[in-house]
Amino acid sequence: MKKAVSLLLSVIVGATVSVAAVSTAQADEDTVATVATRAPEYSVEITDTTTGRTVPVVLDSDDVKNTKTEITAVEGVSRGYSLLSDASERTYTESVQIDVGDQVAAAFGLDAAHVEQSSNIRALASESGSSTKNSDVKVTAGLTYSANAGNNTVKVSRAFGSTVNKGSYYVKSRDFFWRNPGNFGVKTYHPTVGSWNYSVTDNWAGYNGSNPPYAITDAFVRVYGMDGQVRISVTYRV
Incomplete structure (x- = not known):
């Protein structure tokens, strides 16, 4: 099956060269003032962990959920996010949440519609996910940050993410990364639970739209009863 996963990923490459799961905002022209008015940027990749082959992912609009909430001045002070x-x-x-159930099915050579709707699958009482699919995987990455439009600076206060698996698909392990490029190197975590929200230490730094703060959730996904593993990598950018 590991060879089959590699072969199928090669097929996906040809199908996704022109349409990848990357948001289309003009990041290099952004300032923190314009960032406040648009949806989060994101990209998604799938990797065969045996061969190391990585390809972009094609997504339907229904597969992407963007969440953006402004925190009021009073809330910001009380939570310690910013003065x-x-x-x-x-x-x-x-944050951005990506539903990658179809992509996992394709990587393992499965009929997505059959697997997602079949009730004859492994299920755990603690699982959650799409209410319309019996098998599913969702991956989230996000940040809480303060932005100063007056001097075009940004500071991160929390870094968070999640993985949700259901039915035949399961998340074996996770890696999580975040960075504010204006300050320091990448911070790395290895969450052992399906949802996390880290309080982080950061300093104000100049915002660069071509190299903005980001968070990455890597989910290592398997299918019950099958060999092989794929890494789903979801990157969110401020």
């Missing part, structure tokens, strides 16, 4: 010292400063919690 909110001037009127140019705003704090946001922002």
Whole structure:
């Protein structure tokens, strides 16, 4: 089956060269002022962990859920996100959640519609996911950050993510990364639970739309009763 996964990923490459799961905002022209008015940016890749072959992923609009919430000045102070010292400063919690059930099925040579709707599958009482699918995987990455439009700076206060698996698909392990490129190197975590939200230490740094703060959730996904494993990598960018 490991060879089959590799072969199928090769087929996916040809099908996704022109349409990848990457948001289309003009990041290099963004400032923190324009970032506040648009949806989160994201990209998604799938990797055969045996061969190391990585390809972009094609997604339907229904597979992507963007969440963006502004935190008021009072909430920001009470939560310790920011001192909110001037009127140019705003704090946001922002994330992207990707439903990759179809992509997992394709990588393992399965009929997605059959697997997702079949009730004759392994199921755990603690599982959750799509209410319309019996097998599914969802991956989330996000940040809580403060942005100052007056001097075009940004500071991260929390980094979070999640993985949801249901039915025949399961998440074996997870890696999580975040970075504010204006300050320091990548911070790495290895969550042992399906949802996490880390309080982080960061400093104000200049915002660069071509190299913005980001969070990455890597989910290592398997299918019950089959060999092989794929890594689903979801990257969210401020």
